[in-house]
Amino acid sequence: xxxxxxxxxxxxxxxxxxxxxxxxxxxxxxxxxxxxxxxxxxxxxxxxxxxxxxxxxxxxxxxxxxxxxxxxxxxxxxxxxxxxxxxxxxxxxxxxxxxxxxxxxxxxxxxxxxxxxxxxxxxxxxxxxxxxxxxxxxxxxxxxxxxxxxxxxxxxxxxxxxxxxxxxxxxxxxxxxxxxxxxxxxxxxxxxxxxxxxxxxxxxxxxxxxxxxxxxxxxxxxxxxxxxxxxxxxxxxxxxxxxxxxxxxxxxxxxxxxxxxxxxxxxxxxxxxxxxxxxxxxxxxxxxxxxxxxxxxxxxxxxxxxxxxxxxxxxxxxxxxxxxxxxxxxxxxxxxxxxxxxxxxxxxxxxxxxxxxxxxxxxxxxxxxxxxxxxxxxxxxxxxxxx
Amino acid sequence: xxxxxxxxxxxxxxxxxxxxxxxxxxxxxxxxxxxxxxxxxxxxxxxxxxxxxxxxxxxxxxxxxxxxxxxxxxxxxxxxxxxxxxxxxxxxxxxxxxxxxxxxxxxxxxxxxxxxxxxxxxxxxxxxxxxxxxxxxxxxxxxxxxxxxxxxxxxxxxxxxxxxxxxxxxxxxxxxxxxxxxxxxxxxxxxxxxxxxxxxxxxxxxxxxxxxxxxxxxxxxxxxxxxxxxxxxxxxxxxxxxxxxxxxxxxxxxxxxxxxxxxxxxxxxxxxxxxxxxxxxxxxxxxxxxxxxxxxxxxxxxxxxxxxxxxxxxxxxxxxxxxxxxxxxxxxxxxxxxxxxxxxxxxxxxxxxxxxxxxxxxxxxxxxxxxxxxxxxxxxxxxxxxx
Numbered sequence: 001x002x003x004x005x006x007x008x009x010x011x012x013x014x015x016x017x018x019x020x021x022x023x024x025x026x027x028x029x030x031x032x033x034x035x036x037x038x039x040x041x042x043x044x045x046x047x048x049x050x051x052x053x054x055x056x057x058x059x060x061x062x063x064x065x066x067x068x069x070x071x072x073x074x075x076x077x078x079x080x081x082x083x084x085x086x087x088x089x090x091x092x093x094x095x096x097x098x099x100x101x102x103x104x105x106x107x108x109x110x111x112x113x114x115x116x117x118x119x120x121x122x123x124x125x126x127x128x129x130x131x132x133x134x135x136x137x138x139x140x141x142x143x144x145x146x147x148x149x150x151x152x153x154x155x156x157x158x159x160x161x162x163x164x165x166x167x168x169x170x171x172x173x174x175x176x177x178x179x180x181x182x183x184x185x186x187x188x189x190x191x192x193x194x195x196x197x198x199x200x201x202x203x204x205x206x207x208x209x210x211x212x213x214x215x216x217x218x219x220x221x222x223x224x225x226x227x228x229x230x231x232x233x234x235x236x237x238x239x240x241x242x243x244x245x246x247x248x249x250x251x252x253x254x255x256x257x258x259x260x261x262x263x264x265x266x267x268x269x270x271x272x273x274x275x276x277x278x279x280x281x282x283x284x285x286x287x288x289x290x291x292x293x294x295x296x297x298x299x300x301x302x303x304x305x306x307x308x309x310x311x312x313x314x315x316x317x318x319x320x321x322x323x324x325x326x327x328x329x330x331x332x333x334x335x336x337x338x339x340x341x342x343x344x345x346x347x348x349x350x351x352x353x354x355x356x357x358x359x360x361x362x363x364x365x366x367x368x369x370x371x372x373x374x375x376x377x378x379x380x381x382x383x384x385x386x387x
Numbered sequence: 388x389x390x391x392x393x394x395x396x397x398x399x400x401x402x403x404x405x406x407x408x409x410x411x412x413x414x415x416x417x418x419x420x421x422x423x424x425x426x427x428x429x430x431x432x433x434x435x436x437x438x439x440x441x442x443x444x445x446x447x448x449x450x451x452x453x454x455x456x457x458x459x460x461x462x463x464x465x466x467x468x469x470x471x472x473x474x475x476x477x478x479x480x481x482x483x484x485x486x487x488x489x490x491x492x493x494x495x496x497x498x499x500x501x502x503x504x505x506x507x508x509x510x511x512x513x514x515x516x517x518x519x520x521x522x523x524x525x526x527x528x529x530x531x532x533x534x535x536x537x538x539x540x541x542x543x544x545x546x547x548x549x550x551x552x553x554x555x556x557x558x559x560x561x562x563x564x565x566x567x568x569x570x571x572x573x574x575x576x577x578x579x580x581x582x583x584x585x586x587x588x589x590x591x592x593x594x595x596x597x598x599x600x601x602x603x604x605x606x607x608x609x610x611x612x613x614x615x616x617x618x619x620x621x622x623x624x625x626x627x628x629x630x631x632x633x634x635x636x637x638x639x640x641x642x643x644x645x646x647x648x649x650x651x652x653x654x655x656x657x658x659x660x661x662x663x664x665x666x667x668x669x670x671x672x673x674x675x676x677x678x679x680x681x682x683x684x685x686x687x688x689x690x691x692x693x694x695x696x697x698x699x700x701x702x703x704x705x706x707x708x709x710x711x712x713x714x715x716x717x718x719x720x721x722x723x724x725x726x727x728x729x730x731x732x733x734x735x736x737x738x739x740x741x742x743x744x745x746x747x748x749x750x751x752x753x754x755x756x757x758x759x760x761x762x763x764x765x766x767x768x769x770x771x772x773x774x
């Protein structure tokens with residue numbers, strides 16, 4: 001968790017950094033139009049064409065018309081460097097490509113598009129390329145109870161002790177308690193903001209954010225000076241869910257934003273975990289509603305969290321893996337096989353996430369693995385068949 | 388819920404009552420040897436042969452050797468009649484055959500054999516033939532917290548309001564709170580004892596048991612004079628689980644007997660539901676451990692309980708059932724089809740319970756129903772396919 005993966009501007013062409021810094025301001029992120037154009041033409045050509053208003057698609061022209069003359073990329077990069085920050089771009093070896101690959105144009109009612117960010121403004125030494133494996137999102141209400149605050153802090157510390165990194169949104173309530181719990185245990189923690197890095201929000205967490213940036217990471221897709229807004233919290237939440245291998249909801253009211261984050265995690269194939277609480281507590285109603293979904297794991301202790309995210313959560317090799325022959329299996333089916341756990345039965349959707357194989361192929365692969373007696377079904381989920 | 392299903396001694400031959408009363412004392416229930424012999428030869432011949440020690444199987448001879456000369460059947464029947472009780476036997480139309488049919492020789496580690504009772508000593512007017520449908524077991528720790536006691540009482544009242552009957556063990560703690568909650572709401576409740584009806588246990592619940600017997604039922608398989616013992620609580624718990632369509636665990640410590648009752652309910656194909664509580668409470672540890680099983684439902688409110696036990700819980704017709712053609716389906720597959728709900732996805736195991744069809748045939752039937760577009764799979768469970 002030491003530094004050494006600091007700014008990689010040395011391996012990223014300056015014009016790429018400048019282009020992406022410009023593009024992050026030219027339309028409110030995440031912009032489907034900008035993202036699609038960058039995917040086809042690259043950031044430098046896209047920025048150039050937007051600046052000049054030349055050969056743009058109609059939707060890109062509309063999306064960027066108002067701000068295309070504003071280019072603060074140089075000032076933004078300088079301002080962030082002065083604050084110890086950097087712009088992390090997909091061309092950088094530290095880019096969390098594995099975690100963000102599941103962000104695509106999927107969308108659900110009431111949710112912003114689940115699109116990848118164009119880049120991330122980052123403070124802090126934590127390597128982000130490790131995101132996903134071993135990262136657990138800890139989210140919940142701002143209006144948390146003493147019970148929720150205690151659990152968030154205590155469990156975040158327990159997760160740090162287990163070698164895991166917590167991800168949260170630095171809000172008051174559960175978020176702040178989780179970040180503090182990790183820090184108390186000496187573990188790195190990651191805060192994803194809905195505003196510019198120079199606008200710490202909430203103000204009461206300004207020093208906390210500095211501490212997080214000391215060993216972990218504070219990151220955002222919003223350029224310097226951006227103030228938070230309701231829409232931006234929802235947009236930010238998709239990054240919290242995407243960067244972690246599972247999302248733990250500690251407390252959530254009936255209409256909590258944490259439930260939306262859990263929904264995003266589910267859509268992305270991540271584990272959703274809830275902390276149970278008193279049925280008499282309005283702040284646990286959202287957790288218990290989520291628990292009605294068979295895909296949600298109810299976790300009563302830190303060990304349950306570690307068990308749920310499984311060996312992928314800790315890079316731990318599954319020592320119980322049998323040496324039964326997997327000869328003759330295709331590389332794709334082998335990846336499904338490797339994603340199976342002996343201890344924890346996993347849904348096909350989750351195996352698709354772990355293996356990086358599409359869901360339909362996972363289902364076909366599981367049939368094949370079952371026939372080969374390498375996998376067994378357990379209540380609609382799958383586990384490695386004991387030798 | 389009125390009387391009218393009182394003693395049916397008028398339709399049961401007196402020698403059958405006398406024989407079963409004798410057999411309930413001649414070996415500690417449930418006796419595999421006695422049960423098997425009764426199944427083959429009927430209660431009257433079995434009692435006669437045991438009394439005379441003639442033509443017995445070796446295991447039956449051994450099981451009944453010590454007590455075969457003790458025949459208190461007449462005195463037991465008279466004593467219970469004097470207390471307003473009766474002996475309910477399988478030959479009686481009020482026998483809860485549907486609920487008890489799943490008790491067979493299945494057994495699990497640390498559990499007594501899951502055998503049906505030879506008969507039941509009963510006080511109270513509630514028809515027992517209705518057991519199962521609409522009956523929910525509410526169980527939990529004796530050393531309950533204020534939280535657990537409140538939930539048990541409040542939810543039992545809510546279940547009574549929803550037209551459901553609670554079943555419990557009349558113990559201190561959760562059991563007593565559940566019985567009282569039902570009574571407060573004017574609903575019938577059923578207490579299953581681990582001792583004779585003339586030995587109310589615990590003594591502090593003596594008046595509570597009288598009130599339960601006023602509108603519901605107090606029942607036991609132990610003859611008059613039997614005192615409770617650890618083994619008998621375990622044996623009793625199988626009846627609590629069997630008589631209800633689902634078991635709700637309100638609070639349970641790590642090694643609570645309520646967890647065993649839940650295991651029995653699971654083995655019998657009943658729904659297992661747990662009330663979540665603070666993860667900081669030792670009395671919720673058992674509930675949260677049970678919640679790790681994908682087959683367990685976490686219930687945050689009374690409505691969740693009603694939803695989990697489904698329309699079978701309340702005799703409510705499933706008005707959403709489509710009129711799609713089921714022509715050509717075998718009677719067995721039709722029964723599986725009728726056990727499907729549109730609203731609640733059910734496991735094959737649960738459908739086996741609801742339909743009375745064996746698990747393997749249920750699985751074959753579900754394949755057929757899926758091909759006919761009458762059923763759909765949802766996370767390893769099955770529901771009626773919307774029209």
